[in-house]
Amino acid sequence: MSTQEPPGTQERLVRSTQELLWERGYVGTSPKAILERAGVGQGSMYHHFSGKSALALAAIRRTAEELKQASEECLDAPGTAYDRVAAYLLRERQVLRGCPVGRMTQDRDVVQSAELRRPLDEMFDWLRERITEVLTEGQRRGELAAALDPAATAATVAAVVQGGYVLARAADDTAPFDAAVQGVLALLAAQVPAVG
Amino acid sequence: MSTQEPPGTQERLVRSTQELLWERGYVGTSPKAILERAGVGQGSMYHHFSGKSALALAAIRRTAEELKQASEECLDAPGTAYDRVAAYLLRERQVLRGCPVGRMTQDRDVVQSAELRRPLDEMFDWLRERITEVLTEGQRRGELAAALDPAATAATVAAVVQGGYVLARAADDTAPFDAAVQGVLALLAAQVPAVG
DNA sequence: GTCTATAACAAGATAGAC
DNA sequence: GTCTATCTTGTTATAGAC
Numbered sequence: 001m002s003t004q005e006p007p008g009t010q011e012r013l014v015r016s017t018q019e020l021l022w023e024r025g026y027v028g029t030s031p032k033a034i035l036e037r038a039g040v041g042q043g044s045m046y047h048h049f050s051g052k053s054a055l056a057l058a059a060i061r062r063t064a065e066e067l068k069q070a071s072e073e074c075l076d077a078p079g080t081a082y083d084r085v086a087a088y089l090l091r092e093r094q095v096l097r098g099c100p101v102g103r104m105t106q107d108r109d110v111v112q113s114a115e116l117r118r119p120l121d122e123m124f125d126w127l128r129e130r131i132t133e134v135l136t137e138g139q140r141r142g143e144l145a146a147a148l149d150p151a152a153t154a155a156t157v158a159a160v161v162q163g164g165y166v167l168a169r170a171a172d173d174t175a176p177f178d179a180a181v182q183g184v185l186a187l188l189a190a191q192v193p194a195v196g
Numbered sequence: 197m198s199t200q201e202p203p204g205t206q207e208r209l210v211r212s213t214q215e216l217l218w219e220r221g222y223v224g225t226s227p228k229a230i231l232e233r234a235g236v237g238q239g240s241m242y243h244h245f246s247g248k249s250a251l252a253l254a255a256i257r258r259t260a261e262e263l264k265q266a267s268e269e270c271l272d273a274p275g276t277a278y279d280r281v282a283a284y285l286l287r288e289r290q291v292l293r294g295c296p297v298g299r300m301t302q303d304r305d306v307v308q309s310a311e312l313r314r315p316l317d318e319m320f321d322w323l324r325e326r327i328t329e330v331l332t333e334g335q336r337r338g339e340l341a342a343a344l345d346p347a348a349t350a351a352t353v354a355a356v357v358q359g360g361y362v363l364a365r366a367a368d369d370t371a372p373f374d375a376a377v378q379g380v381l382a383l384l385a386a387q388v389p390a391v392g
Numbered sequence: 393g394t395c396t397a398t399a400a401c402a403a404g405a406t407a408g409a410c
Numbered sequence: 411g412t413c414t415a416t417c418t419t420g421t422t423a424t425a426g427a428c
Contacts, residue, residue: 009393009394023304024223024304025221025223025302025303025304027220027221027223027224028223028304028305030420030421030422031421031422031423032420032421032422040394040395041394041395041396042394042395042396042422042423042424043393043394043395043396044393044394044395046423046424047393047394048393051422051423052421052422052423098301098302099362101366102359102362102366103302105294105361105362105365105366106221106294106299106302106303106362106365107221107302108219108220108221108224109224111365111368117366117368120366121366121367121368123366124362124363124366124367124372125367128363128372128375145386147382147386148382149378149379149382151375152375152376152378152379152382153379153382153383154375154379155360155363155372155375155376155378155379156356156375156376156379156380156383157379158359158363158372158376159355159356159357159358159359159360159362159363159372159373159376160352160355160356160359161355161359162355162358162359162362162363163298163354163355163356163357163358163359163360163362164351164355164359165301166295166298166301166302166355166358166359166362167320167324167351167354167355167358169301169302169307170297170298170301170313170316170317170319170320171317171320171321172307172313172317176320176324176351176354176355177355179324179347179348179350179351179352180348180351180352180354180355182345182348182351183345183348183349183350183351183352183353184352184380184383186343186344186345186348186349187349187352187380187383187384187386187387188383190341190343190383190386190387191383191386205411205412226402226403226404227403227404227405228402228403228404236412236413237412237413237414238404238405238406238412238413238414239411239412239413239414240411240412240413242405242406243411243412244411247404247405248403248404248405
């Protein structure tokens, strides 16, 4: 397992598609560009996949799964609920590139296809649910005010990250992302009962 | 002023482009689609505008200006700082269509063009600045805790809206948007000093 | 499995008539 | 100012050789 064989043709196609979907979106990504980046001919692509949308589906599923695992590493860490949510909010990101999953929600062809949208839906649904669990657990332990609504707050946390990307890309500067994260962290810190 | 003459060719072109950019983004919008929606021939478009990007620039500027005015109506209203920010967060939106300005930040060709990105930058910069002013004013009046960081909180508020759109479109459901808004409103309400 | 050739159509812009 | 060709290039897919 995980012996480092060089990736096969199919694998290279999926990885190239992941990169291009992140950079250019679904509409902006042509099969030709995928083939050039993967270094394979057109015949190979249509042998392994029925077309652009099938390849995009494989790539989107992969990207969503990778993002889920990276997020779970932060949210599953030891520490208080605040610490774990802070770890998620502060995890290393390529902010100006935007979110590889969130980006897809702005693509008409993706959102209008039930199949292509499903991985996005599942990923964000899982994320909100997982943050809700962490916050609920924090309340049980007395780390967070009982008045806090875990589900609503979880949606806020997820939205701050996705919206932070938008503000940062508009400004061509990561500062608005960092400010938005600091803002929600400060609001959340105020929900932590004072010690003693 | 504002006598209801039917819109001229140039005006129809700009409005059609605004609609299409919102629906399909820059890459997904073809001159042909614009012409068909505006009901004019190709010659008219290239007479009034040098090409697709010039027309997009006019449309983006218009959309940003319209959104700025709609936001200002909420933030300029009478009431406490909390009320005014709440009015902005709760203002009527076509959530599943996404933000017509924020949407553009996911378009490679837009973000990479200094000219096309500028209206987005100015709009969001103004928005954060304006919310910062409202929050600062609230602090001066004793309506909000002095410990609150107005600029960071303003970025959070703007990000929640933009991120809410992303979550809602992923879910094909406005619920995550509403939850994110309710979450940040509750966190903000906790910053309002108790009366008496 | 992988390649090149080719087809059918759309994008984006230009030319020139009216 | 507006219209209809026309041009060049790119997109997406298929065909058939190797």
